[in-house]
Amino acid sequence: MNNTTDIYQLKNGMVLLGERIENVHSASFQFLLPAGASLLPEGCCGAGAVITDWLFRGAGERTSRELIETLDRLGVHRGASASAHHLSLNVSLEAGNLFSVLDLYADIILRPQLDADQFELARQLAVSELQGLDDNPRQKAMILLFEQFYPDPFGRPALGKLEQLKTLSFDQTADIAGKIFNPSLVIFSVCGNYDFDAVCQHTEAAFDRSSNSELTTPKPTVKEKSYTHFPAEGAQVHIGLMTPAPLVTSEHYYEIAAAVSILSGSMSSRLFTEVREKRGLCYAVGANYKALKDHSGIACYAGTTPDKAQETVDVILDQFRTLKNGITEDEIQRAKVGLKTSLIMQSESTYARSSGIASDHFLLGRVRGLDEIREKIEALSVDSVQEFLKLHPFEDFTIITIGPDAVKT
Amino acid sequence: MNFEHRQLDNGLTIIGEVNTKALSTAVGFFVRTGARDERPEINGVSHFLEHMLFKGTDTLSALEVNSAFDRLGAKFNAFTSEENTVYYAAVLPEYLMDVAKLWMQLMRPSLRDDDFNIEKNVILEEIAMYKDLPQFEVMDQARALHFGKHPCSNSVLGTNESIGSLAAEQMRSYFSQRYAPNNMTLACCGNFDFETLCTLANQHCGHWEAMDTSRTLEDTNGTFKSKHILNTNLVRQHICLLSPAVSMQDPRRFAASLLGMILGDDSGSRYYWGLTEPALAEIASMQCESMDGTGVFYSYICCDPDKTRQVMDVIQDIFAEINKTGVSEAELETAKNKKLSAVTINCEQPMGRLVSLGFNWVYNHQYRSVQEDVDAIKSVKLEDISKLIEQLNPGKFTMLSLGPKTV
Incomplete structure (x- = not known):
């Protein structure tokens, strides 16, 4: 599992990260642009969702149609999304097309046409997508949960808020779009079959622009733990709950990963066993570690029919709370092999690895090598995880439910 | 390999x-x-x-x-x-x-x-x-x-x-x-x-016993019915269209899959330019699903309930246009490139490869290497697509719409 991450900084400050994967024909890259939901000016919630669509509606010399057709002709698989910290643009492609597509992305990021008619269409689509969330209560539950859990503005929904999206103006949004390329805060990562020196040279020329423009600096407002019920008619009650956990930079990071794995890593985990296997309360139940730069937690989702909602919440809370009472050697062994396998499989995917190294660089200021991660996983023990759980028991919960009736917490 | x-x-x-x-x-x-x-x-x-x-x-x-x-x-x-x-x-x-x-x-x-x-x-x-x-x-x-x-x-x-x-x-x-x-x-x-x-x-x-597990295979054109299901709890209109396509045993399946992509891929397709790009529908997709002895083109559209009529008109226009003038060489080349890069990326991990390996055998008792699939995609010609459109007429479909409005 030998891997080395190449790092290069452009003259304008933008960071390039690369990891070569042998025996593949593809490459994947990702741009993290510093314009996530927490960095947007007041009243512009959802502008990121509009911008990720708007950028592709014409850039450089190409109209919307010419741009999309050019990308499609190159067989590009692309995605664009907004998170608390970033607008993220990602691409997977045949490695031979890398430079042609990088040039197109230089246009998209640095020279979008930002046409007013196209703005209106991008805004309307963002409004539609937000409205569509009501028909996807599972996804909506997690968005509402993050909003309740994270200090404002870090929990602001990247998809936006309806009243703000409806009144979002062309000028405000164009102003934000003009500030997404602040090179000292941009991270570019590439993985797969490529030549790093050539990528550096090419990117240096294609992204040769300095800019000191910055969006806002968030001033976080702490949230207390809470329970909020959102009434809705439906077949199920959708339950989201979240408890604070140390940051990725914490010395206990791998203990957190092991604890989450024991709770919800796979089908022998405690949540799956107690909630689904033994009691048949849910089809979907699971928990994940969610890391922002300065705030993180473990988020859990479960969906169940209304008459089982109370028992489901009670059993889940009990599993979180009693984890500190002890874990077994067998559990830690299963967690370790599960974590190691995930790691190796991630290293086979150019897409997964390009996201992984970009995220590492942002959260940790460096990229962890696969060997380093493997050593840390192997060093985990019952004692180290139990010690962590004593220091950080899972006791405080932010909870939301969507459904006919509230539960008692 | x-x-x-x-x-x-x-x-x-x-x-x-x-x-x-x-x-x-x-x-x-x-x-x-x-x-x-x-x-x-x-x-x-x-x-x-x-x-x-x-x-x-x-x-x-x-x-x-x-x-x-x-x-x-x-x-x-x-x-x-x-x-x-x-x-x-x-x-x-x-x-x-x-x-x-x-x-x-x-x-x-x-x-x-x-x-x-x-x-x-x-x-x-x-x-x-x-x-x-x-x-x-x-x-x-x-x-x-x-x-x-x-x-x-x-x-x-x-x-x-x-x-x-x-x-x-x-x-x-x-x-x-x-x-x-x-x-x-x-x-x-x-x-x-x-x-x-x-x-x-x-x-x-080795000791498991063989049994008669035959399955009757018959193709169907489908019913071509239309139905609206009213659900006032929903906020958006959800529309599904189904029309006959080709089976997993049919060599035309590669062409049919490319036709699905030309019409309904999430980027640059006819649906994209007709529905998503002008913000008439936030989701509009179509793909070919080949099955045992039968197959369907399957479209899913999610839109503002008040725009349902307009959306259906655009879809009728898209199919009328494709029946009249077919698809262009550039559209076919683009669809091929998208499909080929998807095949390449998917097969780079054993888990991605397992499913196509298994299904090729289940349906056709045939091993197909990744290269054979790549060659089959590359060899599809414009006339293959034109013939398919003529034979299958994807504009004639079964429609079901679910949402707060009956259309």
């Missing part, structure tokens, strides 16, 4: 694609059974049975099964469709034989009453979950409407009624008829030794 193939005396087929450079290895059982093989009174049994396989054998409890997979670090799961039930796991190469052996054991489950009764609740929860996800509900309802009396109209999950009244004995009987070795394929991809896998299979599966 090396292909291997063996059949045991009882008909169990073992296929493998060996790649000694792979970092992981994937293995799976492909059972040729699904909702289309069910009678109405046991509708949903294939999918329920898939859950029950994880409940263990005479010597393994459910908890022991889950722990055993997790001790191997396996990324494992299963899925059931109208016509297949697939169980798969990806592991590091050193654990491959252990995880393969576990699957072999699980293919002869106990199907205990206690486990059956608890898992029934989980199935009913899964049915409830999909009721809250209209994008799935609309597809299920549309499929039933389109296929009419054809067995592919059966719902994979079943209904509250069919699952509620299902007895464990009915499941055991279905299992014994469908999970015969001659109806199953064991497929493996990645870094492993084929001979060792065959020896293991002979040891654990």
Whole structure:
């Protein structure tokens, strides 16, 4: 599992990260642009969702149609999304097309046409997508949960808020779009079959622009733990709950990963066993570690029919709370092999690895090598995880439910 | 990349694609059974049975099964469709034989009453979950409407009624008829030794008895009916269109898949320019789904209920246009490039490769290398697409719409 991450900084400050994967024909890259939901000016919630669509509606010399057709002709698989910290643009492609597509992305990021008619269409689509969330209560539950859990503005929904999206103006949004390329805060990562020196040279020329423009600096407002019920008619009650956990930079990071794995890593985990296997309360139940730069937690989702909602919440809370009472050697062994396998499989995917190294660089200021991660996983023990759980028991919960009736917490 | 193939005396087929450079290895059982093989009174049994396989054998409890997979670090799961039930796991190469052996054991489950009764609740929860996800509900309802009396109209999950009244004995009987070795394929991809896998299979599966597991294959054009289901709890209109396409056995399937992409890929397709780009619909997709002896083009559109009429008009125009002038060389080349890069990326991990390897065998008793698929995609010509449009007329469809408005 030998891997080395190449790092290069452009003259304008933008960071390039690369990891070569042998025996593949593809490459994947990702741009993290510093314009996530927490960095947007007041009243512009959802502008990121509009911008990720708007950028592709014409850039450089190409109209919307010419741009999309050019990308499609190159067989590009692309995605664009907004998170608390970033607008993220990602691409997977045949490695031979890398430079042609990088040039197109230089246009998209640095020279979008930002046409007013196209703005209106991008805004309307963002409004539609937000409205569509009501028909996807599972996804909506997690968005509402993050909003309740994270200090404002870090929990602001990247998809936006309806009243703000409806009144979002062309000028405000164009102003934000003009500030997404602040090179000292941009991270570019590439993985797969490529030549790093050539990528550096090419990117240096294609992204040769300095800019000191910055969006806002968030001033976080702490949230207390809470329970909020959102009434809705439906077949199920959708339950989201979240408890604070140390940051990725914490010395206990791998203990957190092991604890989450024991709770919800796979089908022998405690949540799956107690909630689904033994009691048949849910089809979907699971928990994940969610890391922002300065705030993180473990988020859990479960969906169940209304008459089982109370028992489901009670059993889940009990599993979180009693984890500190002890874990077994067998559990830690299963967690370790599960974590190691995930790691190796991630290293086979150019897409997964390009996201992984970009995220590492942002959260940790460096990229962890696969060997380093493997050593840390192997060093985990019952004692180290139990010690962590004593220091950080899972006791405080932010909870939301969507459904006919509230539960008692 | 090396292909291997063996059949045991009882008909169990073992296929493998060996790649000694792979970092992981994937293995799976492909059972040729699904909702289309069910009678109405046991509708949903294939999918329920898939859950029950994880409940263990005479010597393994459910908890022991889950722990055993997790001790191997396996990324494992299963899925059931109208016509297949697939169980798969990806592991590091050193654990491959252990995880393969576990699957072999699980293919002869106990199907205990206690486990059956608890898992029934989980199935009913899964049915409830999909009721809250209209994008799935609309597809299920549309499929039933389109296929009419054809067995592919059966719902994979079943209904509250069919699952509620299902007895464990009915499941055991279905299992014994469908999970015969001659109806199953064991497929493996990645870094492993084929001979060792065959020896293991002979040891654990060699005594299974072959049965008559035939399936009547007939194609259907569908009913071409239209139906609107009113649900005032919903906010958006969810529309599903189904029209006849080509089967997995049909060599035209590569052309049909490219036609689906030209019409309804999420980027740069006719639907994209007609519906998504002008913000008439936030989702508009179409793809070709080739099945055993039949196939469908399947479109899903999600839009503002007040724009439904306009959306349907645009769709009619798109199909009228394609019937009149066909597609362009540039559109075909673009679709090919998108498809080829998807094939390349998907096959870079053994888990991605396993499913196409397995299905090629299940449907056609044929090994197809990635290169053969690539060549088949590249060789599609404009006239192949034109002929398909003429033969299949995708503008004539079954329509189901679900939402707060009846249109």
